[in-house]
Amino acid sequence: MERAFGRSPTFLVGTVEQSNNLERLQRREQHLAEEYQKNKPLMYVGNAYQKTHPQKAANPGHRDADCTVVSPMLLGCADGVSQIEEFGMDASLLPRELLDACEQLAMDHLLPDHTGQISGSYRGPIHLMREAFLNTEELGSTTVCLSILDNTTRIHGKLHPMIAVCSIGDCELLILRKTSDYGRLSEYDIAFNTEMQRIEGNCQCPLQVSRLDERVDPNFEERMTVQVIERGSAIHMVSVHEGDLVVIGSDGVFDNLFNDEVVAIVNEMVPDPATCGDKAFRPLDRGLLGLIAKRIVDACHMKTKVDPRTGTYPDAPIGKGGKRDDTCCVVGEVVEFTESDSQHWEGVKRHKRMKDLITCGGVFGVGAMCVADEDDDELSANEEDSNNMYSRPREAREYQTSPSFYSEDEEEKHKCSVM
Numbered sequence: 067m068e069r070a071f072g073r074s075p076t077f078l079v080g081t082v083e084q085s086n087n088l089e090r091l092q093r094r095e096q097h098l099a100e101e102y103q104k105n106k107p108l109m110y111v112g113n114a115y116q117k118t119h120p121q122k123a124a125n126p127g128h129r130d131a132d133c134t135v136v137s138p139m140l141l142g143c144a145d146g147v148s149q150i151e152e153f154g155m156d157a158s159l160l161p162r163e164l165l166d167a168c169e170q171l172a173m174d175h176l177l178p179d180h181t182g183q184i185s186g187s188y189r190g191p192i193h194l195m196r197e198a199f200l201n202t203e204e205l206g207s208t209t210v211c212l213s214i215l216d217n218t219t220r221i222h223g224k225l226h227p228m229i230a231v232c233s234i235g236d237c238e239l240l241i242l243r244k245t246s247d248y249g250r251l252s253e254y255d256i257a258f259n260t261e262m263q264r265i266e267g268n269c270q271c272p273l274q275v276s277r278l279d280e281r282v283d284p285n286f287e288e289r290m291t292v293q294v295i296e297r298g299s300a301i302h303m304v305s306v307h308e309g310d311l312v313v314i315g316s317d318g319v320f321d322n323l324f325n326d327e328v329v330a331i332v333n334e335m336v337p338d339p340a341t342c343g344d345k346a347f348r349p350l351d352r353g354l355l356g357l358i359a360k361r362i363v364d365a366c367h368m369k370t371k372v373d374p375r376t377g378t379y380p381d382a383p384i385g386k387g388g389k390r391d392d393t394c395c396v397v398g399e400v401v402e403f404t405e406s407d408s409q410h411w412e413g414v415k416r417h418k419r420m421k422d423l424i425t426c427g428g429v430f431g432v433g434a435m436c437v438a439d440e441d442d443d444e445l446s447a448n449e450e451d452s453n454n455m456y457s458r459p460r461e462a463r464e465y466q467t468s469p470s471f472y473s474e475d476e477e478e479k480h481k482c483s484v485m
Contacts, residue, residue, distance in 0.1 A: 079207075079271050088298035107178045107217040108227045108308060109407060111349060112136040112398025113356035114143075117363050119318070119370070119390045131157035131208070132316050132394035135165040138411060140172035141398045142212040143237050145316040147274060150206055153281050160206030160277060167198035168212060176216065177411055178403055184218050191232035196295045199275060207276040209235025211260070213312050215400070219303075229312070229400075231302040234294065235272035236262035238320040241304060242311040242332060253333045254311060256325060258304045262317070272317070273298055309347050310400040315362065318393030321384040322366040331361050332397075349401045359395040366393045 114134035122128050131146025144161035151157050171194050175186030188194070191214055214230040231239055243257040263273040273294060278286040313328060335358050336350065369380050369388035379387035 079265060079274055088294065106308075107225070107403040108215060108306065108400050109138040109403040110136070110141055110213075110215055110312070110398040111352055111355070111401050112141055112312075112396060113352050113359055114394065114396040115356060115359035115363050116392070116394035117367065118392050119367060121370075121390045122392060127151075129156065129158055130392045131161060132318075132392045133158065133162045133165055134314075134394050134396050135169050136396060136398065137169050137173060138403070138407070139176040139215045140169055140212060141312055141314055141396050142168060142210065143314050143316055143394050143396055144208045144210040145235070145237055145318075145392075145394070147207040147209075150278075150282060155205050157206055159204040160202060160275075161208040161210065163202045163204045164198055164208065164210060164275065167201045168194060171198055172214060173411075173415065176214070176218075177408075177415070178217055179408060179412070188216065188218060191230040191301055192296055192299060195232050195234075195275075195299065196292060199277075199291060199295060202277070205277050205279060205282075207274045207278065209237050209272050209317070210275055211235075211237035211239050211314050213239055213314060213398070215306070216303075217403070227306050229302075229304045229306045231260060231300070231304065233260050233300040233302075234263065234275055234298065236264055236317040236320075238262060238315060238317075240313040240325060240328060241306070242313065242329060243307065244309060254329055254336070256329060257310065258302070259325060260300060260302065262320070263298070263300055306400055308400055308402055312396075312398045312400070313362070314396040314398075316391070316394045318389065318391035319362060319366050319395050321391070322369040322382045322388035322393075323362065324383055327365065328362060331365060332358055335361060350399050355397045355399060359397045362395045362397075363393045 114136055116130065116132050116134060118128070118130040122130075129148070129151065131148050133144050133146075135142045142165055144165050146157040146159075146161040148157045175188040175194075176184060177186070178184055191212065194214065195210075195212065211233040212231070214232065216228045216230050217225065219226050219228045229241065233239065239258075239260045240256055241258040242254040244254055245252050265271040265273065275294065276283075276286070276291050277288065280286075311332060313332070315328075319328075335354065366388065369382045370390045372378065373380055382388035
């Protein structure tokens with residue numbers, strides 16, 4: 067019974083079918099908080115976890131097409147459509163390349179300098195997603211959800227950091243915030259959440275970012291995907307505060323867990339400041355954020371098993387027993403972007419620029435030397451991107467090692483927080 071129970075995976079949706087539904091799926095919303103906090107730039111500290119569902123892992127040749135990104139200005143996940151594997155394609159390549167491109171653009175255009183100023187030419191979430199897609203080459207199809215930290219927004223001349231959410235498909239995002247209760251911070255509650263974009267409500271047919279060839283869709287044109295990004299994406303601008311938590315998950319998370327179950331996991335695992343004797347805000351440890359992401363993914367997979375106490379499948383948003391799916395989750399906290407953070411990330415960017423200069427962006431392999439003028443270090447971010455950035459292989463991410471994850475020692479260290 068357990069093997070037979072389950073739901074179909076995500077279907078590849080044709081470009082014509084997608085284009086006919088863009089206006090109905092589009093969202094353009096702004097969520098402003100009236101209260102104003104200290105004038106300071108913010109950043110993300112986060113972690114992620116992903117796991118192939120055991121039933122899928124048992125299939126020879128199965129590839130997990132979920133991927134995540136965690137960087138100071140960007141959190142996100144993408145869920146590749148595995149159906150294209152039937153055409154001899156690797157479903158994980160496009161989502162990974164797309165998130166790498168988004169990460170690079172966010173680092174180039176949104177990272178504050180030591181004075182807290184933004185020198186990049188950020189033009190909004192739609193422009194970032196479109197530019198990232200146009201800088202990819204892999205074939206495939208994917209859903210994607212990005213949380214972009216925008217420190218450029220000002221209201222009445224004062225800095226008012228916002229989160230720009232760009233969602234295409236059925237990955238979802240929650241922003242959790244602690245509110246003040248008689249002068250004391252209460253538990254996390256949902257300050258904002260996105261909704262899935264599924265064509266005609268069909269849980270197997272989400273809106274998708276695609277690049278296909280005639281084998282898969284004879285009607286495909288790349289401009290159709292650009293239209294999906296420009297006309298069909300769900301865009302939300304949300305006021306953000308230090309201490310907010312951002313939880314992003316593939317459909318494997320939010321088809322299996324109700325939002326209040328996600329919130330309950332977070333509140334169970336994050337220590338109460340009162341019990342620690344802390345009154346001032348103290349950022350959470352990155353290892354703990356990884357443990358929260360792992361706990362959420364594990365809870366999703368438990369929904370697909372019979373409850374031994376009742377002999378039935380647990381309830382899930384998609385129906386009893388949820389969906390057996392590869393699952394990924396990102397958990398990030400919003401913290402202050404300090405001068406030391408600026409020095410660290412500027413050093414990382416300089417190191418990457420030098421490495422790209424020496425290795426020609428990885429095109430010719432380590433040790434290949436480019437002939438360059440003395441002022442090559444002063445190339446603009448756009449020139450660097452067009453010359454070498456997106457020819458890097460998948461494994462050449464520069465800004466952070468794989469966000470999954472933490473060691474067993476870290477898990478042991480945080481057991482007191484989990485209990």
